[in-house]
Amino acid sequence: xTMAVMFYIIAFxxxxxxxxxxxxxxxxxxxxxxxxxxxxxxxxxxxxHADFLAxxxxxxxxxxxxxxIVFGIMFTMKGEPRKTNPFSQNAIPAAVxxxxxxxxxxxxxIKTVWPFSNIAPPETxxxxxxxxxxxxYVVGFEVTAVLLLTAMVxxxxxxxxxxxxx
Numbered sequence: 001x002t003m004a005v006m007f008y009i010i011a012f013x014x015x016x017x018x019x020x021x022x023x024x025x026x027x028x029x030x031x032x033x034x035x036x037x038x039x040x041x042x043x044x045x046x047x048x049h050a051d052f053l054a055x056x057x058x059x060x061x062x063x064x065x066x067x068x069i070v071f072g073i074m075f076t077m078k079g080e081p082r083k084t085n086p087f088s089q090n091a092i093p094a095a096v097x098x099x100x101x102x103x104x105x106x107x108x109x110i111k112t113v114w115p116f117s118n119i120a121p122p123e124t125x126x127x128x129x130x131x132x133x134x135x136x137y138v139v140g141f142e143v144t145a146v147l148l149l150t151a152m153v154x155x156x157x158x159x160x161x162x163x164x165x166x
Contacts (some may be wrong), residue, residue: 011044
């Protein structure tokens with residue numbers, strides 16, 4: 001019973017912060033509400049015993065993406081910061097669409113018969129993901145590694161600049 005109560009509290013906070021993010025007139029507040037929403041998703045992952053996904057959610061989304069967006073907001077503001085969020089001009093239609101989406105999802109969840117799984121979850125999700133990445137999906141894993149390496153080298157070249165030899 002306590003897991004269900006915890007889930008409902010986390011879901012309420014996550015969905016509430018996502019809704020307030022869309023409705024908020026201050027773009028900086030929207031970024032902070034997005035952070036709360038990302039942390040709420042990580043909390044749901046923890047409830048599902050997906051510890052690795054929760055850690056990745058916190059590190060990548062709650063950490064890196066939110067910091068990137070806040071830096072973007074701070075660097076693009078010229079002079080006096082604006083008090084309105086340019087994206088909140090459509091707040092009422094967005095809120096209506098969100099409520100419609102919630103109602104449709106609620107009806108779908110209530111009407112669907114959810115079968116129980118007889119398969120036990122793996123002991124640790126990190127080990128299972130690591131095994132898959134280094135066996136079944138090794139080619140995609142290596143291609144992604146080379147792509148990230150190329151992006152890093154490209155970023156370093158752009159930052160340092162290429163000196164012309166004379």
